[in-house]
Amino acid sequence: MKLPKLRELKEAVKALIAGPYTSKFPKELHKPHPNFRGQPKYNQDRCVGCLACVEVCPVGALDYKDSKGTNPKRTLIHYTDTCIFCSQCESACIADHEGIKLSNDWELSFFDREKESFETIEKELQLCEICGEVIACRDHLKWISEKLGELTYSNPTLYLSRLKALGIADENIVSALKDQGRSDRVKILCARCRRETTLTTK
Ligand code: SF4
Numbered sequence: 001m002k003l004p005k006l007r008e009l010k011e012a013v014k015a016l017i018a019g020p021y022t023s024k025f026p027k028e029l030h031k032p033h034p035n036f037r038g039q040p041k042y043n044q045d046r047c048v049g050c051l052a053c054v055e056v057c058p059v060g061a062l063d064y065k066d067s068k069g070t071n072p073k074r075t076l077i078h079y080t081d082t083c084i085f086c087s088q089c090e091s092a093c094i095a096d097h098e099g100i101k102l103s104n105d106w107e108l109s110f111f112d113r114e115k116e117s118f119e120t121i122e123k124e125l126q127l128c129e130i131c132g133e134v135i136a137c138r139d140h141l142k143w144i145s146e147k148l149g150e151l152t153y154s155n156p157t158l159y160l161s162r163l164k165a166l167g168i169a170d171e172n173i174v175s176a177l178k179d180q181g182r183s184d185r186v187k188i189l190c191a192r193c194r195r196e197t198t199l200t201t202k
């Protein structure tokens with residue numbers, strides 16, 4: 001009979017005293033190591049919807065959809081079955097790396113891949129008041145204006161967004177009149193409409 005080596009014997013005695021290294025999953029929920037790199041999770045309150053994370057994801061595990069209906073919104077999507085937990089999204093996040101963060105969630109199994117292999121959050125969108133095109137998420141405009149400080153007041157789109165967020169100005173209304181004249185300059189506008197209203201002679 002082959003005798004066990006001393007190291008194996010020591011491990012066996014240790015396991016007898018301290019219990020096995022393996023967890024009793026699924027009988028008991030597995031607790032991962034604190035440094036475990038699990039699924040990234042969006043933080044609805046901290047994310048500003050800037051899409052930096054979508055740009056840097058190396059495997060296309062992040063995506064977004066904009067809808068411009070009566071309640072314009074951006075849906076950010078994380079495909080949990082594609083993610084490789086590289087943390088590039090967290091590193092690139094402009095919201096102090098808090099908009100999306102790796103968690104210790106390791107549970108990846110699901111029954112229906114079509115319906116369960118992704119997680120989403122929604123952010124309010126700001127549309128151009130002349131052409132109705134997407135400018136950015138409202139939280140992103142707020143984030144920019146906070147970074148700019150008093151310089152915000154040199155840009156009507158930013159200061160009007162700020163006033164609307166504070167409830168001082170009316171909510172976003174897409175203009176019925178598309179004259180793109182100088183009277184339109186004090187509106188929330190996309191870059192193209194801002195340029196056209198600035199250059200117009202009306
Ligand atoms: S952890 Fe990496 S792969 Fe997963 S969503 Fe973030 S950037 Fe993409």
Ligand code: SF4
Pocket residue numbers: 042046047048049050051052053054076092093094095098099100
């Ligand atoms: S704030 Fe962070 S998590 Fe949100 S879209 Fe931008 S980079 Fe992604």
